[in-house]
Amino acid sequence: MTIRGRTIIIDNTWIVPYSPILCRTFNAHINVEYCHSVQAIKYICKYVNKGSDQVTFGVRNAHNEVENYVNGRYISTSEAVWRLFEFPLHDRHPTVLQLAAHLGNGQRVYLSPANVQSIVEYxxxxxxxxxxxxxxxxxxxxxxxxxxxxxxxxxxxxKFSRRKCGEDVAGHPGIKKDPALGRVYSVHPSQSECFFLRVLLHHVRGPTSFQDLRTVNGVVKETYQAACREIDLLEDDDQWENILQEASISQRPLKLR
Incomplete structure (x- = not known):
């Protein structure tokens, strides 16, 4: 092809990647790119978290010798109306509650000279x-x-209180169910007793105490690991596969290795 006296060779590198199916379905031009690196996450999040446009402007007062500079940000008319009507700016669903995992008397406390005695007693x-x-x-x-x-x-x-809103649970009058999620804090396997306590919390229903949690068939085990072994939670590699699967949600391959 000759353009303005110059010969230019046109090949596939000049064509923007596209999908004929998507273009025909949505009746619009849609670029298609293959993201093969984790850096794509940074590229996507950059636009989501960069915030609104900002500007620094000055207000000159004839009766004031000092110029007052104000930092402000520019918002579009649609965003301005949205904020004037106090519409919600974001939402999170479902609710997620972090659940503690610790040994007996192993919860985190903040001590000061004034509250040491009260924390020890309560x-x-x-x-x-x-x-x-x-x-x-x-x-x-x-x-x-x-x-x-x-x-x-x-x-x-x-304290925990019964939900007042949600779906009724069949066979249990007064019990409501909501899609709220509970996430137990992760524990490193090097903290063996706390780690196996967390394992038991995912398999034992309705424990009433730390001692009851490690009680198997009426026998109180000395350690949580012994209780896990007694109920066959350590007989195969399922536990370690579950750990890797859980870690893969929040960690990169380099960290997992």
Whole structure:
């Protein structure tokens, strides 16, 4: 092809990548690119998190010798109207509650000279200790695993309370179900006892205490690892496969290796 006296060879490199099926389906031109690197995540998130356009402008006052510079940001008319009507800017669904995992008297505390005695006498409650108390007083809670409690109970004021909104649970009057998620904090396998406690919390329903959690067939085991072994949770590699699968959600391949 000759353009303005210059000969230019046109080949496929001049054609923008596209998908005929997508163009025909949406009746629009759609670029198609293959993202083969994790750097694509940075490229995508850059536009989502860069924020609104900003500008620095000055306000000159004839009666003031000092110029006051103000930092402001420019928003479009549609965003301005959206904010004037106080429409929600973001939403998160479903609710996610972080659930503690620790050994007995192993919860995190913040000490000061004024509260040492009170904390020793009355250790602060966590979601785990509150779950034990709930299982002691609520028969329905005894049928649940630790991470399932968020479906039927809300966490407020350091205790679990039955949900007042949601779908009715068949056969259990007064129980409501919501798609809220419970996520138990991860524990490194090097912290063996706490790690196996977390394993038991995912398999034992309705424990009423730390001792009850490691009780198998009426026998209290000395360690949580022994309890896991007694109920055949350590007989195969399923546990380690589950750990890798869970870690793959938040870690890159280099970290996993």
């Amino acid at each position: 250790p602060p409650k966590t979601t785990l200790t509150a779950f034990f108390e709930l299982c002691n007083s609520d028969n329905f809670a005894k049928t649940l695993l630790y991470y399932e409690v968020t479906h039927y109970y809300t966490w407020a004021n350091n």
